[in-house]
Amino acid sequence: MEKILKYAMTKVDEAEILSNMTQSSLLRYENGQLIDIINRDLSEFSLRVIKDGRLGSTCGTSYENYENLMDKALFSAKYGNKVDFRFPSEKGEHHQMFDPELASLGPEELLQIGDDIITKARKM
Secondary structure, eight states: OHHHHHHHHTTOSEEEEEEEEEEEEEEEEETTEEEEEEEEEEEEEEEEEEETTEEEEEEESOSTTHHHHHHHHHHHHHTSOBOOOOOOSSOOOOOOOSOHHHHTOOHHHHHHHHHHHHHHHHHO
């Protein structure tokens, strides 16, 4: 992330990166029977730039091709809104938004919760 930010600052007046990482587990049921468990790890980010007083942005899931991402942000800025603000100069805070109790559950416990929901739904 630092590499793309340093590169961006050679091309634009202002730049910021916002990133988000998500981990999730999905239990799929059909007719009350478990048919699939899907674990997902998603990392995504947005790059916002100000070039010649205009705002541009792009987003992605990989920093690998950062030159291409920068080109997209610059193209967006060419037609972006005129702005008169600056991005924060200091690194923002890292926030974790999750329920620690839920995050500590293992696969067996998640399956039990799913089964309990199915049982309760059948009784309705």
